[in-house]
Amino acid sequence: MHSEQIPLIELDQVSKTFGKVPAEHSVQHLLQRLRLSKPKPVTHAVDRVDLRIHRGEVVGLVGESGCGKSTLGRMVAGLLPVSSGTASVDGKPLDTLTAQQRHAVRLKVQMIFQDPSSSLNPRLRVDRIVGEGALLHGLTDKRGLDDYVSAQLQRAGLSPQLRQRYPHQFSGGQRQRIGIARALAVQPELLVCDESVAALDVSIQAQILNLFMDLRDELGLTYLFISHDLGVVEHLCDRVVVMYLGRVVESASVDDLFARANHPYTQALLAQIPRFDIRSTRYDAIKGEIPSPLNPPAGCHFHPRCPHATVRCREEVPALREVSPNHLSACHLNDYR
Numbered sequence: 084m085h086s087e088q089i090p091l092i093e094l095d096q097v098s099k100t101f102g103k104v105p106a107e108h109s110v111q112h113l114l115q116r117l118r119l120s121k122p123k124p125v126t127h128a129v130d131r132v133d134l135r136i137h138r139g140e141v142v143g144l145v146g147e148s149g150c151g152k153s154t155l156g157r158m159v160a161g162l163l164p165v166s167s168g169t170a171s172v173d174g175k176p177l178d179t180l181t182a183q184q185r186h187a188v189r190l191k192v193q194m195i196f197q198d199p200s201s202s203l204n205p206r207l208r209v210d211r212i213v214g215e216g217a218l219l220h221g222l223t224d225k226r227g228l229d230d231y232v233s234a235q236l237q238r239a240g241l242s243p244q245l246r247q248r249y250p251h252q253f254s255g256g257q258r259q260r261i262g263i264a265r266a267l268a269v270q271p272e273l274l275v276c277d278e279s280v281a282a283l284d285v286s287i288q289a290q291i292l293n294l295f296m297d298l299r300d301e302l303g304l305t306y307l308f309i310s311h312d313l314g315v316v317e318h319l320c321d322r323v324v325v326m327y328l329g330r331v332v333e334s335a336s337v338d339d340l341f342a343r344a345n346h347p348y349t350q351a352l353l354a355q356i357p358r359f360d361i362r363s364t365r366y367d368a369i370k371g372e373i374p375s376p377l378n379p380p381a382g383c384h385f386h387p388r389c390p391h392a393t394v395r396c397r398e399e400v401p402a403l404r405e406v407s408p409n410h411l412s413a414c415h416l417n418d419y420r
């Protein structure tokens with residue numbers, strides 16, 4: 084459907100490593116060779132990921148804890164530089180833009196975090212929190228600021244009368260709405276929601292999720308929706324991307340993924356959810372431990388836990404390939420089907 088359009092966001096073989104391998108001939112390198120200094124571990128948090136997000140799409144990003152979802156989300160939002168590969172917005176690679184252009188592009192993508200309390204400055208009143216960015220970026224002027232802030236608060240479902248209060252005077256759900264109003268104030272096109280409702284009571288979660296969907300209709304917003312809750316993802320998203328230890332292992336439309344998961348890892352994730360109670364179960368109980376991203380298994384990262392693993396799986400990284408239209412999976416089994 085979207086194949087001819089330029090994606091809003093495109094990641095091309097994007098990786099993120101934490102901790103550096105010292106450059107050859109550097110002092111650190113020499114010290115490590117002489118065993119006078121211990122090598123620092125390198126985490127491959129995100130490993131050569133391709134991802135496209137088209138305007139208007141709601142893309143879900145799932146995978147067990149530590150698989151790199153937040154790191155990927157932060158790179159999409161421009162909050163973390165990529166270690167290698169190319170991130171593009173509207174077809175323009177970020178590393179070819181001037182600092183000013185990059186700044187403008189960054190406003191297009193806003194992040195909504197899990198814990199609104201830690202992302203809101205406790206010493207500022209709500210109107211400053213919501214209005215500051217818009218004023219700074221010239222989206223409103225001082226005279227129009229009050230009305231501008233009121234409009235954002237209303238959009239996020241908060242009464243403008245509460246504008247003089249401080250964050251601690253609000254409930255968790257309301258604080259999340261303040262964070263949403265602040266994001267909306269800079270007129271973004273994409274919201275990266277990183278476990279944005281995970282810390283809230285279930286009834287409040289539903290309200291915030293409804294707000295996200297209303298905003299999608301009203302403002303034509305696009306979403307990258309990171310969630311542990313597969314029920315929420317099934318309910319909300321158009322497409323789902325599944326990560327395992329830094330790599331994308333499967334990507335498909337929500338209907339395809341939940342009806343015809345291809346990758347053994349995705350199948351294992353989905354098998355954890357009893358269908359009669361999809362909302363309450365989180366996927367944290369797949370057999371076998373998640374290997375450390377500091378030292379991921381060779382070949383297919385999933386092989387130590389995969390019931391179908393063969394010798395080839397231990398040696399060769401499976402490529403992400405189309406198994407049916409717009410359904411990608413990275414598993415050697417598809418070569419024999």
Ligand SMILES: Nc1ncnc2c1ncn2[C@@H]1O[C@H](COP(=O)(O)OP(=O)(O)OP(=O)(O)O)[C@@H](O)[C@H]1O
Nearest residue numbers: 101102126128147148149150151152153154155376
């Ligand atoms: N700033 C950092 N410095 C070093 N390592 C990091 C940093 N941020 C993340 N990591 C590591 O990168 C890997 C991926 O982390 P990330 O937070 O992206 O995972 P996640 O999928 O969001 O997990 P969760 O579901 O628990 O939020 C983990 O091994 C994590 O420890």
Ligand code: SF4
Nearest residue numbers: 383386389396414415
């Ligand atoms: S490539 Fe091999 S180990 Fe990996 S998911 Fe497929 S069958 Fe399992």
Ligand SMILES: [Mg+2]
Nearest residue numbers: 152153154277
């Ligand atoms: Mg995370």
